[in-house]
Structures are given as structure tokens and as C-alpha cells.
Amino acid sequence: xxxxxxxxxxxxxxxxxxxxxxxxxxxxxxxxxxxxxxxxxxxxxxxxxxxxxxxxxxxxxxxxxxxxxxxxxxxxxxxxxxxxxxxxxxxxxxxxxxxxxxxxxxxxxxxxxxxxxxxxxxxxxxxxxxxxxxxxxxxxxxxxxxxxxxxxxxxxxxxxxxxxxxxxxxxxxxxxxxxxxxxxxxxxxxxxxxxxxxxxxxxxxxxxxxxxxxxxxxxxxxxxxxxxxxxxxxxxxxxxxxxxxxxxxxxxxxxxxxxxxxxxxxxxxxxxxxxxxxxxxxxxxxxxxxxxxxxxxxxxxxxxxxxxxxxxxxxxxxxxxxxxxxxxxxxxxxxxxxxxxxxxxxxxxxxxxxxxxxxxx
Numbered sequence: 001x002x003x004x005x006x007x008x009x010x011x012x013x014x015x016x017x018x019x020x021x022x023x024x025x026x027x028x029x030x031x032x033x034x035x036x037x038x039x040x041x042x043x044x045x046x047x048x049x050x051x052x053x054x055x056x057x058x059x060x061x062x063x064x065x066x067x068x069x070x071x072x073x074x075x076x077x078x079x080x081x082x083x084x085x086x087x088x089x090x091x092x093x094x095x096x097x098x099x100x101x102x103x104x105x106x107x108x109x110x111x112x113x114x115x116x117x118x119x120x121x122x123x124x125x126x127x128x129x130x131x132x133x134x135x136x137x138x139x140x141x142x143x144x145x146x147x148x149x150x151x152x153x154x155x156x157x158x159x160x161x162x163x164x165x166x167x168x169x170x171x172x173x174x175x176x177x178x179x180x181x182x183x184x185x186x187x188x189x190x191x192x193x194x195x196x197x198x199x200x201x202x203x204x205x206x207x208x209x210x211x212x213x214x215x216x217x218x219x220x221x222x223x224x225x226x227x228x229x230x231x232x233x234x235x236x237x238x239x240x241x242x243x244x245x246x247x248x249x250x251x252x253x254x255x256x257x258x259x260x261x262x263x264x265x266x267x268x269x270x271x272x273x274x275x276x277x278x279x280x281x282x283x284x285x286x287x288x289x290x291x292x293x294x295x296x297x298x299x300x301x302x303x304x305x306x307x308x309x310x311x312x313x314x315x316x317x318x319x320x321x322x323x324x325x326x327x328x329x330x331x332x333x334x335x336x337x338x339x340x341x342x343x344x345x346x347x348x349x350x351x352x353x354x355x356x357x358x359x360x361x
Contacts, residue, residue, distance in 0.1 A: 118139065127156075198217045230354075238284045260345075302353055317337070
């Protein structure tokens, strides 16, 4: 990781002035959703009925609130919510912190934005990526959104610590409670067409309407703005989807191994509230990005670059997985079971980075 830059001159404008007159949110705030995305499935501006917002999906809050998740993220990743990046051929996953910073740098390089750019970080978690790209990219404003209040509380403490140590300027990184299905009317103060870049790392897995989420990102970006995100992809071609409205596939067209992978994958994704990844087939995200209006759509497979960490998680999961299976406690040990199943099905899914650009004109 590059050295921290010296503190720069304090910003002269407030977040409300730079982002909008939205409420000054805190971890106790609640999200106010608009009719285009609410728990009752109201119609969107396009006339299509949407599904529930992630804030209404109990599996998501269950997953991030359970003790196993909190302990694992704290103990293994220091609170980060993403995989690390390793040069191909690496076996040793340590040091973990260096690998996490390398993955954050991969996001920064993918955005490919000039200093002075403004960036949205969707599903920011505890703010690791927001803080890194603001610092290393010399961005005057990175605004992180998340639907989990406990994540935002920790992010604010980390940001305050960075400001006190001179690693960040006051107001350079802010976080707010917000839903990426509804960026403009849920109280975030975000305005359309004002952002140079948007990133979302391992969070679109939780999307209940990926098409709507991509549309919101497109509207948030300036012409020429960049969208970069990391997430999972099932190794089943998008063209075998039987019905686009529910994302189901004709399993008769799949090989026995593909059916086995799909069964394991669906349990992992459905139990953890990851509907977006449950229906992310090979080619799905690329198609939806183009339908949203994006150009220069690219995807890079980073599976081998995160494999040392995935392998380490699999090793750690062996004993609790066996215990969970023996006593039928799979949900209680969800993290261990999912880490085991994902690694066993290696090759049937991929961890990828997508990038796309909003046309300049």
C-alpha cells in the first residue's frame, strides 16, 4: 500500500452543500423508500413492479447481525467485507491486511478516475474501501451508503480516527444509511448526474432487483462516469434462463455437475439473503448493464487472485462444517457451511470484477 498522503487543506463546503440537502443521518436513522422500491412491491417509474428493498429482507440483517458473522469478519478481516487480492500462483494467504489493501487498489485502478473526482461507494460496510480510495485517489468526496446501521457506526469511528491522524480531511469520506435501489428519494440527499464514479464491492449479491440497481447507478453518474463492482457469477450461461422474471433455469439443460453446483449455490445465497448472486449467470450482469445504457462493459475473472483467502477460509470451516452437518445445524453455522460449499464447488462459480461507462454524450 502506498504511504498515506499528508493532510490537505480542509474542505470549505459541507456534505449537504456538496451532495444535497438530505438529512444528517446517523446509525439510528431509518430509510424512507419511494414507490419505485418498497416492501410492498410498488411500480417503478418504468411501470414494472419491483420486489422488496433489501432493508425489508430479513435474511440480510440476520446474516450481518449473527454472532458468527460478526466474529468472523472482525477476527479474519478486521471488519472488511471483501476478499483479498493475490498475484496468481500465490498459496500463502498471509498477511491478510496487505491482500485486502491490494483488492481495494484493484477497485481504485478499475475506476480510473482523476484526482478531484467524486465517488459513491454502495454497500460500504465499515468504510474500508471508501477510506482507501479517497486517500489514495485524492478524491475530495467519497460517500458510502449501507443499509446496516451497525456497519455505519463503525465506519464513522474509523473515519474520525483517520481524520484525527491526518490520513483524511474532514468531510472527505462520509457514510449514510441508504439503499442502492432507491438513491434519490430515500433521504440520502444524492442528486442525479453528479458523480464521477460508483463502486459496489460484494454488495450487489444482495440486490433484489439488479436491473433497477443498475438504472439508479446510471442516473447517478455524470456523462462519462465509471461504474466498477466485484461480485459472484455462476458458471451457467445466461441464455439457459427459462424465465427472466424469476431467473429460473431449465435444469434439464444442465450437466450433473452444474445441477450439483446450482443446488449448493442456491442454499448459500438464499439463506444469506443474496438473491442478486443467486441469479447471476455467466453473461447476466453484462446484459443488464448494456440494457441500462452502459457502454464499454468489461468483466475480469479474479477467482485465482482471491483463491488463497478462499482456501484459507475452507480450511477453517472443516471442523465446524462437519459438526453442523452431523447435528443438522447448517443455518446456525451458515458462514462455515457457505465457505466450505463455495470452495468445494470451485470452478462452478467465479469471483469477477465488472466495469462499465456511462456514455459521454
